[in-house]
Amino acid sequence: MAEARSATKEPIVHVEDFEEGQDVKWKVAWRSWRRTMLRRFFRVRNLIKNGMWPTSLWNLGVVVALVAIVMVTDYPIMKVVNDKFWNFGEYFYIPKGPPYFLPKVVIVSCLIGVIFFIVLLFIRRYLLRLLLSYRGWLYQNPKSQSIKTLIWCILVRIVSGSTPTTFACQLSLPRLPVPSVDSTLNKFLESVEPLFTSEENERLKKEAEEFRKTIAPKLQSLLVLKSWWATNYITDWWEKYIYLMGRSPLAINSNYYTMDNGFWKPTEHQSTRAAGLCYMLMQFKRKIEHEQVVPLLIRNTIPVCMYQYERLFGTTRVPREDFDEIVHYDSSVSKHIVVLRKGIYYKLDMFDTAGQPLAPYAIEKQIEWILQDADSQQESEGARSAEGLASLTTLERTDWARKRTKYLGSGINQESLAIVEKAAFMINLETRTFEGFTERAKFLLHGDGKVIWFDKSMCLHFFPDGRYGLTAEHSWGDAPVVAHLLEYSAYEEVLGELYKDGRAGNPDSINQDKVKPPVQLHWNVTDELAKIINEAGLFAKDTFSFSSLYFFLLQNNEDLDLCVRRHMDFGKGFVKSCKVSPDAFIQLALQLAYYRENSKFALTYEASMTRLYLNGRTETVRSLTKEACEFVKSMVEDNRTTEEKIHLLQNAGKVHQKLYRDCMSAEGWDRHMFALYVACKGLGYESDFLHHALTLPWTLSTSQTPQQQMVGNPTITPEHADKASPGGGFGPVSDQGYGVSYMIPEDTHFWFHVSSKKSCPTTNSDRFVDQIFTSLGEMKQLFTVQQNES
Structure with missing residues (x-):
């Protein structure tokens, strides 16, 4: 039995804590007290400094x-x-x-x-x-x-x-204002007009007018009152009701992934790349704790909210029966990482016995030890008894919460689980290599049901060929924060001195005697728990559920249709010469591609940030506008001259760009309607209008991954095009639609990540990428013809 094997394991005791069975060394006590005092000093100093800024x-x-x-x-x-x-x-x-x-x-x-x-x-x-x-x-x-x-x-x-520290600007940021009800309703009705018939639009207008005259003023008054005392009148509700109350599995439905450099890697060694990245991430973590991360300034002047950085490391989404909880552990607790190799979990301290962060070479030696130890135990049933334990995090959230309490809520399982959840982040030392971008991205998004602990804020995966990728949980923060972290790491990998002769750091820079050895985590896996883990793995791969008289797919890795491809014909350099925003240009190409494929338009979601305001997160840009529809129809019906099509394209691009800026300026309407809906439900009212408005499916869910957030980063240039990241992606929001993430790294090319469901007969990710590329080519041809004619 598993508990018998655990009981016979030799206890692992750190040598530095005891000496020949005597009391704790006074030096260890002194170091511990000194570290605590220093930590408190810096914390108080930063609080005072931020309070004075x-x-x-x-x-x-x-x-x-x-x-x-x-x-x-x-x-x-x-x-x-x-x-x-x-x-x-x-x-x-x-x-x-x-x-x-x-x-x-x-x-x-x-x-x-x-x-x-x-x-x-x-x-x-x-x-x-x-x-x-x-x-x-x-x-x-x-x-x-x-x-x-x-x-x-x-x-x-x-x-x-003076130059602010990381969080100094927080007290000076404006609070998110509440838009007027009239503005929100008018903008919403205008945005959905291209989707419906005239009769449907009239019916929706009547519902909106009834809402405006009845309960809207009461709901608006509540939101205004909340905006006076809350740091952000939306964010807490957004995190609770959009993320934490969601009961669907996190894999594909919520978590997202990012990839490393496109065609370049600094080393072929798995342990070296893992050591270098772990070192850089811990350096970034320390910079956040000491508030040394330079706050992001738009145009080197306007600060954005840095609140989300506080939960980048040491954060776990803990499942509960009703709604989940975001739990963050501070630096005094979250000083280690958890390493997974062939189903065996290890705790790896990232600080030595003197309280100093491990050097890259020391981390590399620790990881090599883990590789050897796990490989030597691969035939041991006891060591790998918990293989697949992470598959429990792929379950429906209420089911996972109950199983977590029952099977991991006491004894050695509770202790090991606490180590996992308190870790700064997790890494997986993968045994498989994925040559193609699509195959690797698909693995990063959902894994094999056994290697990704989806509740952790970040899980990094290192492959035998030296490549890596990252899976991120979404509730604690948004993709730009993770992108900033990876950009910081990439900068050091490309231009820094992180690697020496293909290895991490300098062997002479460490004192191996002060390095704590990795500790293997043990689990009490009963036959009953083993059966549940196996069923969870099957659930992650292929599970159907019967509900509301329909079979629908809750979670199915095999059903995910993902395509990652690079567009090489041109990039944002050419688009700018056309006097069109690159983001607007791509959004119009997506509309054209979808219309060509389906002969109809789709409700489109594009994420924009509201971090110009305190604790801001995102707002929805509804990219499907009347002007975009007019341009698309002119291309499909081919009833306009080239000059007229270019005029329609540029006009639609200007409208989209203004719409994006409006959303950044708190003049969007989706989050306001969401808050009105929450207030409506909370006060016990019902609104047909709000119900219809918020249940329209996002057939096209899109997002642009930011690539250059660090000022003066030279790695994002045409000379370093091979080092630019392809970005990341996510699963489709609608089972009948597409999830599209795109990257605009530099002037010469684009990256596209398109996801859909194979079970949907009308979608195909490869086909849609072909349509996108065709649309981009046709749009470029308009300007080429114009230049030739002139």
């Missing part, structure tokens, strides 16, 4: 010095101010004695300096918040901004003052 202690020192100078000098021009300061000092009893004036000068100057500093702090903070509420800059070309915007930009930089 955009001012600084330098401002306080200057004011104190100026007041003191005025008090001890006797310039006629400053006499009135001098008298005021000395009169203020009379309120304090100071014993007379030589030199009598010095204590009074010190007390008065310090008090006035502190008062002035506090007033200046709040004036600058609220002035900056007011300035950052201006959004006119978004609608102007950076190279041709108005005088008003230039003056505004100068004021922002003056008020911002």
